[in-house]
Amino acid sequence: xxxxxxxxxxxxxxxxxxxxxxxxxxxxxxxxxxxxxxxxxxxxxxxxxxxxxxxxxxxxxxxxxxxxxxxxxxxxxxxxxxxxxxxxxxxxxxxxxxxxxxxxxxxxxxxxxxxxxxxxxxxxxxxxxxxxxxxxxxxxxxxxxxxxxxxxxxxxxxxxxxxxxxxxxxxxxxxxxxxxxxxxxxxxxxxxxxxxxxxxxxxxxxxxxxxxxxx
Numbered sequence: 112x113x114x115x116x117x118x119x120x121x122x123x124x125x126x127x128x129x130x131x132x133x134x135x136x137x138x139x140x141x142x143x144x145x146x147x148x149x150x151x152x153x154x155x156x157x158x159x160x161x162x163x164x165x166x167x168x169x170x171x172x173x174x175x176x177x178x179x180x181x182x183x184x185x186x187x188x189x190x191x192x193x194x195x196x197x198x199x200x201x202x203x204x205x206x207x208x209x210x211x212x213x214x215x216x217x218x219x220x221x222x223x224x225x226x227x228x229x230x231x232x233x234x235x236x237x238x239x240x241x242x243x244x245x246x247x248x249x250x251x252x253x254x255x256x257x258x259x260x261x262x263x264x265x266x267x268x269x270x271x272x273x274x275x276x277x278x279x280x281x282x283x284x285x286x287x288x289x290x291x292x293x294x295x296x297x298x299x300x301x302x303x304x305x306x307x308x309x310x311x312x313x314x315x316x317x318x319x320x321x322x323x324x325x326x
Contacts, residue, residue, distance in 0.1 A: 121248045121263050121310040122168040122239075122320065124180065124231050125160035126190070128279070132300035133159055136213070139197070139281050143211060143290045149282030157315040158308070161215055161224070161277050163231045165266040165314060166239025167248060168307075176238050176307070177321055183230050184305050184323040190223055192216070194279060194298040197290050210313075211282035211290055213298070224277045232271055250309050250317035256283075259312050283313050 128136065136159040143149035153159055168176065194213040217223050244263045249255040268274065282290060303325050311317035 124164040127304040143282035148284040148288045163228045167242040190302045209286045212278040212280045215277040250311040255312040
């Protein structure tokens, strides 16, 4: 879907996982699809990630936002991650569907993800979430699931600050299921990339707007 450079878009400030970890997550996602658990497909056009902040971005503020993100990345070290367990996140609609995700831990510095999340939220507060989300602000196809708009609109406060739970989404589907993780977990990796991404349905990372290196 073509989107005007003047049109607001739905974005995420996210941590991108390195290639070896991504390949393992793709395998988990394919298992979820084969088990009938997920209608999310993860691939190189729908990148696994950890969301630090979601919101609506006025693209005309690009020249103001990018330096802000670059500044907070410049002094932040790479992050050692442990993805150790597959969990499900609450009922999201009348069909009792759930997000299935991998818990993200930082064994060496347990607070580093939360600190980075808080810094991003505070630094970008004046730029994001002052516009109501609409379907045409998301990458398509597919068209955004209705819950996607609520997820972005309510990231602050429902999933931010004290409610922030770092995770990597690997599926969305019926509640009460269990994704087979045999031979694939735990996943250990070091994250060195933060990115601004254009979001698609279920807040998938469909297009990298700008990426930054952690030091």
